[in-house]
Amino acid sequence: MRMKRLPHRLLTAVAAGFLLTAAAPAHADPAPPGAPAPQTSGAHGLRAFQQSYGLPPTGRVDTATAQLLRSAPDSELRVFFAAPADLGPEQLAHARTVIGVGKGAELPEEAQVIALMTAMQESKFVNYTSPVDHDSLGVFQQRPSMGWGTPAQITHVPTAAKSFYGLPSPSANPGLLQIDGWESMEPGDVCQAVQRSAHPDRYAQWEDFARDLLEQEGPDADPIP
Template identity: 65%
Template sequence: MRTSRTRTATVAVALAAVGTLFAMPTAAHAAAPSPVSTAAPGQGLERFQERHGLPSTGEVDRRTAEALRQAPDSELRQTFRTAADLGPEELANARTVIGVGKGAGIPEQGQVIALMTAMQESKFVNYLTPVDHDSLGIFQQRPSMGWGTPEQITDVPTSSKSFYGVAPFGSNPGLIQIQGWETMAPGDVCQAVQRSAYPDRYAQWEQFARDLLARESPTVPPIP
């Protein structure tokens, strides 16, 4: 049976050096408010939890986050097919990425690229403690690589601005600083911004991102 769901804008997963700690976000890390999604979130996540012997809550907790990080891409593609398959907090984070893109005047193609990137990097889970090196947040950005402070990176609207290239700080080129990004393959643009060790993995989420944008964008206001 599903538990009662909150629609707070961010769930944070903290992975400590000697174990894994899941923590609810503070107000500083909350995504900007946006109208409630028309999707009933958590459906795919519930099925994933059932397969892994986890409580079928449809929400991301510590154990679910660990399982998601370890699952192969083939299983993750089967798990996340529509917006309704994301957990409620993760869907709220995705909507914030869309809202920030709208507020910055980023074309829909750029918003798709941002959604692809966050989906590959974190499944829209906001990590407050590093998972890989010093990577944080939904885009797994690194303070040591010029993406901002940990507080900036784990604030979803701010990290979205960093990815788009409209944040007033940092030395990394964001989306709009990539010359010719509009005509590049979306997965190549993700890689140009992120400089990942796994450049070919972004493209698998393109159709998911397009469907997510089409479904959610009509009810997401611009976020300045």
């Protein structure tokens, strides 16, 4: 008797559960042509994303979910995460931390928007604690080998945010505040100036999302000194 072949998405999800080390690449390559389209029927959010891959729709970022968030194409992620309300509780908590660090340093809201754009593109606000590609870690996918700090420092979200903003931190790299004229630059260009990504055009797609996220979560984000 022949056994039925499992759906490709389910096989992908099962494999992710075994292989994940809870990390994202520094700058994931775009999905190859022919990548499967999301099967959401208009559904949004983390639960819908999980369900589309055959995972339990818990609404929380487990290891298999984190792996798939890392590898899914941008076109698919924009469908599932069309608005800040589509993020899960851990993701929103990390977003509030990024905002809180900016508020604690009395940085303008535009700086906070740029930080949120960057974290959304790099990690979808998942705090990756083990690398998959090179040694990128944390919500900003910063690399210890490139002078951003130790793994423990990079995966401490307030410290990682301070490094991105260019506030006093363990980082040896220039942050946002060290980018000359950042206030007059396009937000996506500022993200790239700090991150030095191999895919510089991918940050801009999250600008509207980041502005909405700041409006939604900013009032509840306590300043972090």
